[in-house]
Amino acid sequence: GHARVWWKEAVFYQVYPASFKDSNGDGWGDIPGLLEKISYIASLGVDVVWLSPMFESPQLDMGYDISDYEVVDPSYGTVEDVERLIKACHDNGMKIILDLVVNHTSDQHAWFKDSRSSNDNPKRDWYFWRPARYDEDGNRLPPTNYRSYFAGGTWTWDEHTQEYYLHLYDKSQPDLNWENEDCRKAIYDSAMRFWLNKGIDGFRVDTVNKYSKVTSFPDAPITEPNTFIQPAAQFWCNGPRIHEFIREMNTEVLSKYTTYDGQPVVTVGELSLTPEPSGVLPYVSARQKELDMVFQFDITHLGQGNGFQDKYDFAPWQLPEMKEIVRKWQTFIEGTDGWTTVFNENHDNGRSVSRFADDSPEWRVQSAKMLALWLVTQTGTLFLYQGQEIGMINAPRSWPIEEYKDVEATGHYAEAVRLAVNGSDPTRKERILNGLQLMARDHARLPFQWDATHNAGFSTGRPWMRVHDLYKEINAASQEEDPDSVLSFYKRALKLRKEHRDVLVYGAFELLDLENLNTFMFRKHYQDRTILVVLNFTAVNQKAPESDDMGLLMSSYPKVLPNVLQPFEGRVYASY
Ligand code: TEU
Numbered sequence: 001g002h003a004r005v006w007w008k009e010a011v012f013y014q015v016y017p018a019s020f021k022d023s024n025g026d027g028w029g030d031i032p033g034l035l036e037k038i039s040y041i042a043s044l045g046v047d048v049v050w051l052s053p054m055f056e057s058p059q060l061d062m063g064y065d066i067s068d069y070e071v072v073d074p075s076y077g078t079v080e081d082v083e084r085l086i087k088a089c090h091d092n093g094m095k096i097i098l099d100l101v102v103n104h105t106s107d108q109h110a111w112f113k114d115s116r117s118s119n120d121n122p123k124r125d126w127y128f129w130r131p132a133r134y135d136e137d138g139n140r141l142p143p144t145n146y147r148s149y150f151a152g153g154t155w156t157w158d159e160h161t162q163e164y165y166l167h168l169y170d171k172s173q174p175d176l177n178w179e180n181e182d183c184r185k186a187i188y189d190s191a192m193r194f195w196l197n198k199g200i201d202g203f204r205v206d207t208v209n210k211y212s213k214v215t216s217f218p219d220a221p222i223t224e225p226n227t228f229i230q231p232a233a234q235f236w237c238n239g240p241r242i243h244e245f246i247r248e249m250n251t252e253v254l255s256k257y258t259t260y261d262g263q264p265v266v267t268v269g270e271l272s273l274t275p276e277p278s279g280v281l282p283y284v285s286a287r288q289k290e291l292d293m294v295f296q297f298d299i300t301h302l303g304q305g306n307g308f309q310d311k312y313d314f315a316p317w318q319l320p321e322m323k324e325i326v327r328k329w330q331t332f333i334e335g336t337d338g339w340t341t342v343f344n345e346n347h348d349n350g351r352s353v354s355r356f357a358d359d360s361p362e363w364r365v366q367s368a369k370m371l372a373l374w375l376v377t378q379t380g381t382l383f384l385y386q387g388q389e390i391g392m393i394n395a396p397r398s399w400p401i402e403e404y405k406d407v408e409a410t411g412h413y414a415e416a417v418r419l420a421v422n423g424s425d426p427t428r429k430e431r432i433l434n435g436l437q438l439m440a441r442d443h444a445r446l447p448f449q450w451d452a453t454h455n456a457g458f459s460t461g462r463p464w465m466r467v468h469d470l471y472k473e474i475n476a477a478s479q480e481e482d483p484d485s486v487l488s489f490y491k492r493a494l495k496l497r498k499e500h501r502d503v504l505v506y507g508a509f510e511l512l513d514l515e516n517l518n519t520f521m522f523r524k525h526y527q528d529r530t531i532l533v534v535l536n537f538t539a540v541n542q543k544a545p546e547s548d549d550m551g552l553l554m555s556s557y558p559k560v561l562p563n564v565l566q567p568f569e570g571r572v573y574a575s576y
Pocket residue numbers: 061064065101149169206207270272297347348408441
């Protein structure tokens with residue numbers, strides 16, 4: 001079996017601070033607001049708070065563009081506020097981790113300002129600068145043809161020093177050059193030790209597999225017609241020195257710190273673009289001393305089109321595909337010293353009820369409960385995203401595109417309009433809009449729905465993102481008092497996970513009935529104990545499975561029918 005460690009059994013709760021709770025009426029969530037809600041978070045049965053970036057930032061990518069790691073953005077509060085937050089979490093028996101965003105900085109970071117100031121500045125080499133190329137007609141071309149995440153290429157021209165710099169994300173997010181040792185040391189001091197010394201318990205590590213690139217930067221083969229920029233992840237993801245860099249970060253920094261209660265600090269890295277277990281395992285194998293665990297994103301890619309360009313071109317999927325994904329990442333750690341994570345929401349994705357089940361008024365509550373059982377019964381460390389516990393759903397489809405604020409959404413939409421207008425893909429605008437309505441990152445960033453008062457109790461001012469039309473129907477206050485609410489159900493489900501942690505957190509996963517398009521069934525095994533999980537992913541009755549000698553532990557319906565699974569019903573049985 002797997003070694004027992006605190007963070008394997010812990011439930012993590014992600015807070016996206018801009019959208020959680022505003023204390024000063026400027027329409028933007030803040031740390032004092034979050035402090036008011038610490039007892040709410042603790043009451044859920046959560047063990048660790050993961051706080052998304054609150055560092056100084058121009059906010060072009062919502063704080064994932066950091067201009068000073070050691071300063072808290074004034075819109076969120078002060079370093080002292082965060083110190084108070086760390087203490088409040090600990091006083092409530094919870095740990096707290098921060099986001100570590102060190103693949104890139106903001107172009108407003110002092111390091112980048114120095115780097116771009118002259119070709120021979122000592123920090124020139126802290127970022128990737130390359131000369132232009134020229135075609136036969138003498139037109140200037142970027143060093144390579146790589147496509148970036150938010151539409152557009154990965155190189156931006158700098159007039160002043162007459163070179164291009166690399167950015168995998170927005171042009172305001174230049175990539176740091178991890179090849180440079182001084183740069184790595186500065187990262188460890190400023191982004192890591194500064195906060196570890198203040199008592200945080202670990203990090204969620206942003207884009208961790210992109211620190212090492214193929215620095216000769218060859219052109220990518222042309223796989224997408226009609227465009228200069230091409231997918232090129234093979235040259236900037238999981239690069240040649242990646243494991244060396246992460247191991248160094250671990251030995252030099254992380255291994256020297258403990259949590260407030262004297263245990264090893266925790267890391268969870270983001271591992272996009274690594275679809276095979278053989279590529280993921282080295283990052284999380286305990287003896288490698290790199291990361292404790294990673295997010296692998298197959299599950300949130302369900303419904304997304306291929307590659308970056310078509311991410312929002314919705315691709316229909318069926319339940320067996322989801323089952324295969326779950327099986328793959330549930331079982332890949334068997335017989336290894338690695339670990340896995342369980343999640344289906346974060347700040348980069350649409351809401352799970354809207355994407356994986358049914359967010360209509362008739363079924364959204366049942367859908368949220370069924371998805372809760374799906375999560376809490378899986379092996380690995382569980383991550384919940386704010387609002388998931390009250391069944392928050394996507395923004396209404398009737399909202400105009402102007403309500404979408406995210407740099408990725410606006411980039412993809414503008415590109416779709418361009419390709420539609422120039423005739424190369426006439427229906428693209430409608431298709432991408434449809435995809436954004438389902439999968440845009442904006443959906444998760446709507447203000448938290450606290451209660452039925454003005455602005456859902458999020459802010460007394462004008463919220464930076466529009467409040468969901470349904471906040472009077474879906475909010476935490478009304479659910480607190482209702483034993484049948486999604487919130488009350490989540491609390492019970494998290495308790496169930498803790499009580500049956502041997503089987504639910506550590507057990508072996510066995511998928512049943514892969515081909516079934518309507519129900520998702522699996523068993524969990526631990527020694528001689530078995531748990532059976534049965535989930536109806538449709539809005540109609542399904543046949544309940546044989547569960548002969550097993551006892552019902554929990555159902556998402558108040559009244560369980562013997563041979564029938566009701567719409568979106570979930571059930572958990574145990575053999576002990
Ligand atoms: O995202 C990293 C990333 O590359 C993707 O997994 C993610 O899906 C993103 O939405 C791109 O489509 C992280 C952060 O979670 C994200 O919010 C930031 O925009 C990004 O890094 C850049 O820092």
